[in-house]
Amino acid sequence: MSAASLHAGRFVLSLDRPLIMGILNVTPDSFSDGGRYQGVAAARARAEAMLAEGADMLDVGGESTRPNAPLVSVQEELDRVLPVLEALCELDVPISLDTRRTEVMRAGLALGVDVINDVAALEDDGAIAAVAASSAAVCLMHKQGTPQSMQRAPQYRDVVAEVIDYLGARVHAALAGGIARERLLVDPGFGFGKTVEHNYALLARLGECARLAPVLAGLSRKSMLGAVTGQSEPAARVAASVAAAVLACQHGAAVVRVHDVAATRDALAVWHAMRDAQRAC
Ligand code: HH2
Numbered sequence: 001m002s003a004a005s006l007h008a009g010r011f012v013l014s015l016d017r018p019l020i021m022g023i024l025n026v027t028p029d030s031f032s033d034g035g036r037y038q039g040v041a042a043a044r045a046r047a048e049a050m051l052a053e054g055a056d057m058l059d060v061g062g063e064s065t066r067p068n069a070p071l072v073s074v075q076e077e078l079d080r081v082l083p084v085l086e087a088l089c090e091l092d093v094p095i096s097l098d099t100r101r102t103e104v105m106r107a108g109l110a111l112g113v114d115v116i117n118d119v120a121a122l123e124d125d126g127a128i129a130a131v132a133a134s135s136a137a138v139c140l141m142h143k144q145g146t147p148q149s150m151q152r153a154p155q156y157r158d159v160v161a162e163v164i165d166y167l168g169a170r171v172h173a174a175l176a177g178g179i180a181r182e183r184l185l186v187d188p189g190f191g192f193g194k195t196v197e198h199n200y201a202l203l204a205r206l207g208e209c210a211r212l213a214p215v216l217a218g219l220s221r222k223s224m225l226g227a228v229t230g231q232s233e234p235a236a237r238v239a240a241s242v243a244a245a246v247l248a249c250q251h252g253a254a255v256v257r258v259h260d261v262a263a264t265r266d267a268l269a270v271w272h273a274m275r276d277a278q279r280a281c
Helices: 040-053 074-088 102-111 127-132 159-176 196-204 223-229 234-250 261-280
Strands: 005-008 011-014 019-025 057-061 095-098 115-118 137-141 184-187 215-217 253-258
Touching: 005 137, 019 040, 019 261, 040 057, 040 074, 040 261, 057 074, 057 115, 074 095, 074 102, 095 102, 102 115, 102 127, 127 159, 137 159, 159 184, 159 196, 196 223, 196 234, 215 234, 223 234, 234 253, 234 261, 253 261
Parallel strands: 019 057, 019 253, 057 095, 095 115, 115 137, 137 184, 184 215, 215 253
Antiparallel strands: 005 011
C-alpha cells in the first residue's frame, strides 16, 4: 500500500526510488558521530558535504537514543538543534528533526522543518496534534522500552507481528488525529529493544511493514552489523551498513537513514540499474 510520493512540508518527494536520509547528530554522545558536528558551522559543513554526496534529505537530532544514553532536558535539546535547524532550513532540501518531544517538535515546525522523525511514534502528549497542525511528514518508529532500558532483555512472542501491530495502531492514531496518509512513514526501529535475531527477522520481513506505509530503515553502523562482522567500532561498519541499506531497499524500504551517504548512493545506483533492467525484461 506504499504511496508513490511523500508529502513533507515544502516538498512532495517521489518514492519511485528509495531516498537517502543523511544523519546529522548535533549531540556530544551519539554512538557513531557524537561530538563531531556540534555548533552551527560544523553542522552546516557536514550537511553540505552530505548533500554533495547525494543525500535527498537530512535528519538532525539533538538527543542520543543509543542504549543507555543519558536523558537530556528539553531545554538542552532545543539549545542544540534550533540554531542548526535555522541555518539548514535556508537550504532547498527537506530537513527532518529527530525528536520524541512535543515541545521540540513545535519549535522545529515553527522554523519550517519538513519531517518529524519520532522514535516514540508521536506518543508524547500533544505530539499528534502538533504534527497535524503542520504540513510536515512524520516517521512513526517502533521501540520496546526506553533508551535507558531497552537492550536489557528484549522479548517478543512474534517480533514481526508485534511490531506491525504497534505500527498499525500508531498509523491509525495519526490518521484519526488529522495527519494525512501521504505524510506517513513507518519504521520497525532496528536496535531499539531488539536482539540481533529480532533485528534480522525484521529486515527479512520488512516488506510486511511496507503494507502499512512507506518504510524508513535505520541500520547504519548499528551493533546488529557488528554482531555478524566482528567489527566492534561503528566507523568500521561502513561496508556492512551499505549491504544492509541495499537489502532494506530490496525488501521494500522507501527511505534509508545513513551516515555514509556517498557509499550508499553508489551501491543503490547498482541496485537501481538492476531493477530498471528487470522492469525492462
Ligand atoms: N536510529 C537512531 C536514531 N534515530 N530514527 C529512525 N526513524 N530510525 C532509526 O533507526 C533511528 C532513528 C539511532 O542512531 P543514531 O542517530 O546514529 O545514534 P544516536 O541515537 O546515538 O544519536
